[in-house]
């Protein structure tokens with residue numbers, strides 16, 4: 146019918162715009178999340194970008210992944226930000242972090258390792274064995290770092306809210322409340338804009354982010370020191386879900402290279418993390434997974450979208466999935482658009498990770514739901530995501546009630562995941 150043709154036309158136009166956004170945000174070998182707000186390479190942003198690029202420009206996707214991996218620290222940490230370009234005026238910039246190696250300037254924390262999933266996707270799209278052989282070692286070093294430096298029984302911990310990728314998640318309130326940031330002086334670019342101030346983390350949050358950063362810098366980013374002293378040590382449910390999937394994806398890459406022993410080792414690692422998550426990170430009361438505070442040994446009982454993402458790693462048992470699916474359809478489908486980042490008492494539909502819908506968490510959730518054959522739920526998450534971008538453009542996040550676009554425009558992972566969903 147004409148209507149269907151119109152729909153297809155809109156979609157083609159939108160795809161063309163998505164490609165334009167990614168090209169405009171591209172620098173030398175990598176893509177910035179947002180030209181205005183985030184003008185450097187961010188870890189999991191680049192991974193989502195590569196997932197989207199794989200279907201339209203596989204050479205650019207491969208380069209995106211390899212540029213990111215080239216910033217892996219000698220100890221295996223893959224940084225959250227790589228400052229390939231001059232960062233004059235950006236806070237916190239390379240001088241503040243004082244981290245990295247040789248002449249590679251970076252932040253001193255990591256981010257959820259979506260990069261392994263992106264690398265597998267690029268490999269399976271291109272069949273390029275040379276690419277696969279080049280990425281195996283840095284991926285192995287990075288995932289080994291998580292296990293060696295950041296886990297006790299296979300469940301990994303994060304030591305900064307920025308490291309989780311969900312900076313001001315209400316789940317971090319309790320751990321952040323416990324320590325006094327002292328007197329921290331700083332100024333951050335996005336807070337200068339009056340329009341954005343009420344859509345981003347508050348000063349209360351930023352003071353603590355900066356205090357944690359400075360503590361890490363004082364410890365010279367030594368994990369063995371920070372393991373004992375860092376006041377924020379949280380087993381983030383999203384990072385662990387992505388980590389499980391990363392281990393599986395690395396195993397698949399090893400298997401395709403005929404390295405069966407390594408493949409088996411990473412499959413076992415994935416299973417060990419799944420088991421730890423099922424035990425310690427599941428909340429029967431909330432009917433979804435939660436993060437766990439390593440400092441106080443307690444669950445952080447907040448209903449965030451991160452608690453649904455374990456489906457991406459095949460973590461929930463059949464019984465847990467049944468409950469989780471009910472929580473999803475009752476609480477996270479209760480708004481006009483799925484799936485809000487948070488649905489608890491402090492729900493704030495326009496503020497960052499305290500309510501808005503984000504394309505990246507929707508993508509992780511949608512992929513995971515398909516893994517559990519929850520087709521209707523997966524279709525709804527995908528359809529809502531596309532509807533939001535069709536209506537508002539590739540915004541950073543969206544109000545789940547009105548659908549209004551929020552934060553940056555021309556946001557790279559929103560464009561990239563639109564391509565992944567419609568390719």
Ligand code: 9YW
Nearest residue numbers: 178183187189190307310311312
């Ligand atoms: C920061 C770049 C990053 C994302 C994070 C998001 C925000 C703030 O922007 O972090 O300065 O890192 O919370 O997930 O990677 O888009």
